[in-house]
Amino acid sequence: MASRINRKIVLVKRPTGEVTPDCLELASEPAPEPKEGEALVRNLYLSLDPTQQGWMKYDSYMPAIPLGEVVRSGGVGEVIESRSPLYTKGQLVSGLVGWQEYALADGGGRRMQVVPPGISAEDAVSVFGITGLTAYFGLLDVGKPKAGETVVVSGAAGATGSVVGQIAKIVGCRVVGIAGGPEKCRWLVSELGFDAAVDYKREDVGQALAAACPKGVDVYFDNVGGEILDAVLLQINRGARISLCGAISTYTHETPPPGPRHLIQLVVKHGHMEGFLVLDYAARFPEAIAAMVKWKAEGKLRSKVDVVDGLENTPAAYRRLFTGGNVGKLLVRVG
């Protein structure tokens, strides 16, 4: 067997604010040979997620990525060789494959999920992957929307936000998305069925939200933090729920910027703010995937991916996450 070359993106320097090009390096090595109990996976799509910048920087809910090692990343690939009873050659599997061309799967720390037949590689790593699961649990379990309520989501044209809004519509809510630029806003309303969209780059978010939410805000799914969180706090209804998924507006700062000025609104309105990590819900992933597969088959849930070709383009693509440059789930297709 001709020895395969595994190209990979390695973390060589810890970013402090932005993930600058000097933090990452393209490297090559012989692809690993699967040992007994392992399978070799050829990666098809790599997932680009805001949370990875935290993994590059510090220990948190996962240890920091060690310097000199491949960047930890979700993704999906095809089993091309298996010495494990868990995996069969030709199967699609998803998991923490890393920003590289080949990965090893095993039954322990490198366990991957077999993608059920009928689910495409793209969907497995977007709407039915961590992204969609984040939307599902963060909205339904943390936000607890009821039919007739108003749900606002920021980062609405992003991977998670676009799924959040669609699920909120399925539940029977009025849905308002906050996104940057007229194109994204049009897409939310005309393609995804949002009731309204606020263009934070061109509108006064407070005024536009007030117009789009005449009955106030019952649930806010927050992907961005910062000033937009503040603007929404001023519009919440009594008993509102704020589901904190992330705060992408703060991730490129070297130290976290100051937070919202209007937390006192939580007191006056008896509001709840709750953060979550999708891994908190791991035991319930099958329930969520089953629901979302059904919604997709019924045409109620659309998946949108933004695909960049070539492993070597991963670092540049990653920076687009923080400049509002992507619509839907940002993926790298591995050459």
Added chain:
Amino acid sequence: MASRINRKIVLVKRPTGEVTPDCLELASEPAPEPKEGEALVRNLYLSLDPTQQGWMKYDSYMPAIPLGEVVRSGGVGEVIESRSPLYTKGQLVSGLVGWQEYALADGGGRRMQVVPPGISAEDAVSVFGITGLTAYFGLLDVGKPKAGETVVVSGAAGATGSVVGQIAKIVGCRVVGIAGGPEKCRWLVSELGFDAAVDYKREDVGQALAAACPKGVDVYFDNVGGEILDAVLLQINRGARISLCGAISTYTHETPPPGPRHLIQLVVKHGHMEGFLVLDYAARFPEAIAAMVKWKAEGKLRSKVDVVDGLENTPAAYRRLFTGGNVGKLLVRVG
């Protein structure tokens, strides 16, 4: 009957940040004569509460106090004349008596609560009044502490904070108070039974908290907001609850200052932050008062009041709330 004079503190200018002396004026008028269905109350103690600065400034959960009218305030008084079946001469009653010497009680918008026999006027407007009720529901209902957990409370030597810490001890928690100055800190530990106290004026709050909470923070009862909230966020445990009661550190600013930088901790730790108003729990006040009366009788709950004499001293006393000048419940004794 010689006509009585009612002296009162009137709001003459809306404060923007601090409640400066020019916002309030001492005025006199003939005391009101009770009509059919009304009772005349001679006020004994007036309650000085941080929330009143909001009432002076803007419409919120209650309409702003109209300019030219007496400052809305809780308090306790004695019925000295009654033409209402609800009140009997000689009874103690508590309610929104206003910063004045006499008030009218009726069965409608000016309804007051009859203080049960055996409860003193001071206790009725402190530990068994809105202050104690705020501590009870904000800790037990919002914070949901379990025996063995660590509870942190800020403004710990204040009216509400000192009751919060004592109830948390009753529940079986480790209790750490944050207060300003060694005297207050000593009082919390040696008199009220707190396990530790952090002096935010002399210690690095983050370091001192870490030392006082070796197992992290499970419940934080926040009276102050600002930097102390930030310091606590960095120490919360998985599943922590933050009960937002107020943010006194922000009330003297003309516009709300920026909020905490570390809200992302709620995401990483799946933390809950929930605000509340004690009036949300009005239907359950009897349950809480019964519990607190019992705890006080058993010696488990101590009440501390800080009494200033003379209606005319109310404005100056009020400013002490915002400079850390009081220990326990700040009251003005009338006449």
